[in-house]
Amino acid sequence: MIAGELRVDRARLVANIRAVRARMAPAEALVVIKDDAYALGVDEVVAAGLVAGARWFGGIDVPSALRAARAADGRARVIAWMTVPEDEARRAVAGGLELGVGDEDYLERVAAAARAAGVTARVHLKIDTGLHRNGVRPERWRAFCARAAAWESTGAVRVAGIWSHIAEASDAEDDASRSAFDAAVAVAREAGLRPEVRHLAASAAAWARPEFRYELVRVGAFCYGIRSADGPEIAGIAPAASLVARVTEVDDDGVIVGMGFVDGYPSTAAGRVAAGTPAGARAVEAVDAFAARIASWPGAAVGDEVVLFGTGAHGEPTPTDLGEAIGTVGEEPLLRVSRLVPRVYVGSAAAR
Numbered sequence: 001m002i003a004g005e006l007r008v009d010r011a012r013l014v015a016n017i018r019a020v021r022a023r024m025a026p027a028e029a030l031v032v033i034k035d036d037a038y039a040l041g042v043d044e045v046v047a048a049g050l051v052a053g054a055r056w057f058g059g060i061d062v063p064s065a066l067r068a069a070r071a072a073d074g075r076a077r078v079i080a081w082m083t084v085p086e087d088e089a090r091r092a093v094a095g096g097l098e099l100g101v102g103d104e105d106y107l108e109r110v111a112a113a114a115r116a117a118g119v120t121a122r123v124h125l126k127i128d129t130g131l132h133r134n135g136v137r138p139e140r141w142r143a144f145c146a147r148a149a150a151w152e153s154t155g156a157v158r159v160a161g162i163w164s165h166i167a168e169a170s171d172a173e174d175d176a177s178r179s180a181f182d183a184a185v186a187v188a189r190e191a192g193l194r195p196e197v198r199h200l201a202a203s204a205a206a207w208a209r210p211e212f213r214y215e216l217v218r219v220g221a222f223c224y225g226i227r228s229a230d231g232p233e234i235a236g237i238a239p240a241a242s243l244v245a246r247v248t249e250v251d252d253d254g255v256i257v258g259m260g261f262v263d264g265y266p267s268t269a270a271g272r273v274a275a276g277t278p279a280g281a282r283a284v285e286a287v288d289a290f291a292a293r294i295a296s297w298p299g300a301a302v303g304d305e306v307v308l309f310g311t312g313a314h315g316e317p318t319p320t321d322l323g324e325a326i327g328t329v330g331e332e333p334l335l336r337v338s339r340l341v342p343r344v345y346v347g348s349a350a351a352r
């Protein structure tokens with residue numbers, strides 16, 4: 001039995017997304033909902049995003065993007081950027097999704113899918129600006145844009161956006177990617193394409209560097225209150241989810257809480273971080289499969305709550321603090337949380 005939960009603060013999510021949107025304005029912020037919205041749950045994150053004024057959501061796979069689109073119910077545009085087979089592309093466009101297209105053959109499949117579904121597919125063409133993950137290579141870009149323009153003239157597709165993804169590892173590399181991106185947009189315009197939005201940056205570059213914002217930025221981590229590993233604190237954002245475990249046993253050696261590495265709390269946390277207890281920070285001494293041992297405090301009792309990561313309010317690390325302590329990024333502690341750990345939503349997303 002898991003004694004604990006991943007507790008999601010709706011008001012915090014709304015505040016984070018508001019802070020991100022305010023920072024990016026007049027550019028719009030697309031809220032990234034991949035990995036079940038960084039483990040917080042797509043439906044609730046979309047609801048919070050809408051309250052915060054978000055009008056774009058996006059993720060990798062089609063099923064979660066469709067889920068986001070259903071949750072948004074016509075109030076937002078949703079992009080799925082994974083390359084998928086034609087039948088799945090057809091379900092996507094029939095469900096109103098826009099598609100990221102970074103592959104020549106995929107453009108043909110999407111156009112065929114749109115014709116089969118009897119709709120115009122809104123697509124975002126992806127140029128490879130150096131990351132080599134997905135995206136059309138610069139030397140093939142001109143022909144790709146011409147092909148997209150040809151499909152546009154048939155009504156099968158409409159090129160809504162031009163985009164790319166950058167490493168955000170060094171300013172110099174990002175600057176080189178941005179030049180390549182601007183060149184690609186110019187080529188697209190020469191081909192007759194009229195994209196509504198250009199999008200290049202994710203959380204870190206979008207926050208720090210206005211020239212990377214264009215009309216749209218894709219923000220994941222910062223919406224959830226996850227700062228970059230080894231990066232600065234971000235004013236106005238804080239972690240929206242806390243991993244909370246309950247005390248199941250108190251003995252002379254310490255306090256046992258009912259959550260362990262099988263539930264997603266990393267075993268390498270032992271000896272490296274504290275947990276937040278009713279008496280403040282206490283050392284994490286051991287992490288087993290289904291339980292962890294925490295240094296005791298006076299009056300510790302079965303049923304007490306211990307925060308394994310969260311905002312820091314009780315002495316616990318944030319997800320990024322924990323990530324740094326175990327040599328990884330701040331998304332990782334969230335993405336490790338088992339699907340079996342209940343997600344509990346607290347507070348209200350209601351507009352204030």
Ligand SMILES: *Cc1c(COP(=O)(O)O)cnc(C)c1O
Pocket residue numbers: 032034081165201202203204218219220221222
């Ligand atoms: C994950 C992802 C993002 C968001 O990155 P963050 O650093 O979490 O803001 C943006 N764009 C793409 C293509 C992604 O896969």
